[in-house]
Amino acid sequence: EADIYQTPRYLVIGTGKKITLECSQTMGHDKMYWYQQDPGMELHLIHYSYGVNSTEKGDLSSESTVSRIRTEHFPLTLESARPSHTSQYLCASTRGGPSYEQYFGPGTRLTVT
Amino acid sequence: QKEVEQNSGPLSVPEGAIASLNCTYSDRGSQSFFWYRQYSGKSPELIMFIYSNGDKEDGRFTAQLNKASQYVSLLIRDSQPSDSATYLCAVRIPGGYNKLIFGAGTRLAVHP
Numbered sequence: 001e002a003d004i005y006q007t008p009r010y011l012v013i014g015t016g017k018k019i020t021l022e023c024s025q026t027m028g029h030d031k032m033y034w035y036q037q038d039p040g041m042e043l044h045l046i047h048y049s050y051g052v053n054s055t056e057k058g059d060l061s062s063e064s065t066v067s068r069i070r071t072e073h074f075p076l077t078l079e080s081a082r083p084s085h086t087s088q089y090l091c092a093s094t095r096g097g098p099s100y101e102q103y104f105g106p107g108t109r110l111t112v113t
Numbered sequence: 114q115k116e117v118e119q120n121s122g123p124l125s126v127p128e129g130a131i132a133s134l135n136c137t138y139s140d141r142g143s144q145s146f147f148w149y150r151q152y153s154g155k156s157p158e159l160i161m162f163i164y165s166n167g168d169k170e171d172g173r174f175t176a177q178l179n180k181a182s183q184y185v186s187l188l189i190r191d192s193q194p195s196d197s198a199t200y201l202c203a204v205r206i207p208g209g210y211n212k213l214i215f216g217a218g219t220r221l222a223v224h225p
Contacts, residue, residue: 031211043157043201043215050210058212090156099145099164100211102203104156 003027006091006105013081014113021076021108023091032074033102035090036060043090049074081112116140117204119216128225132189136202136216139183145205146178146185151218152198160200161187192223 004025013019025032034047035058045058049068063085064078074093078085088109092102118137126132134148145164149157163169163176163185175188185204189196199218206212 042217045212048210048212056210094211096211099162100205100213101145101147101159101162102213103159104149107156109154 004091004093004103004105006089006108008108009106010109010111012111012113015080015082017081019078019081019110021089021091021110023074023076023105024072025074025093025105026072027093027095027103028071029093029095030071031094031096031100032068033092033094034058034064034066034074034076035092036062037088037090037107039088047076081110083112086110086112115216116206116214117202117216119200119202119219121217122220123222124219125222125224126192128192128194128223130192130223132192132196132221132223134187134189134200134202134219134221136185136187137183138185138202138204138214140204140206140214141180141183142207143183143204144207146176147203147205147213148174148176148185148187149201149203149215150196150198151201157201189221192221194223194225197221197223 030051035043044060046062047066091105147162148160151157177186202216203213
């Protein structure tokens with residue numbers, strides 16, 4: 001079982017606000033990921049990190065940014081929220097080989113009004 | 114062609130029956146294969162993973178992998194109403210950051 005946490009679980013915010021979604025894991029996993037998922041749709045990778053000070057953009061273009069200053073912490077920031085950012089954001093991590101299974105946090109459901 | 118394909122369903126089975134969920138993938142270099150269960154409004158929960166050809170069993174769940182046919186399946190024996198959820202197939206493709214590609218999921222409905 002994974003110990004990976006996300007806060008807040010739900011967020012309703014107005015257009016133009018800056019928001020930070022928090023993700024933390026206590027397993028010492030080097031690799032962490034952010035996915036975006038709309039209701040009934042596929043997960044899309046938006047950011048990933050190999051380790052401290054390593055971040056890359058994923059497959060789905062996103063206006064969000066991430067940072068990885070500590071191994072356990074991988075926050076995602078939106079500088080100016082828009083209604084098109086309304087979605088569920090899922091954080092995941094993996095310990096690595098041999099199978100690289102990823103464990104997910106509970107998610108943050110973001111609504112931008 | 115999508116990289117990971119699943120029938121969207123819904124797949125409806127009676128309680129106690131075997132549910133069979135299927136997934137095909139396009140990248141022959143894919144290395145690990147995962148099944149996640151996702152309840153509505155919740156995050157995906159890892160059920161099983163497999164990386165060698167053949168069957169892998171864990172309780173009521175069996176994952177089957179056929180790399181030659183690029184096919185992976187999940188069998189759920191003695192299906193229960195609590196198994197009703199969307200099942201996501203994911204494939205780890207070659208590359209430096211161990212990226213998972215997810216299918217769109219198959220919705221399973223187990224009726225009493």
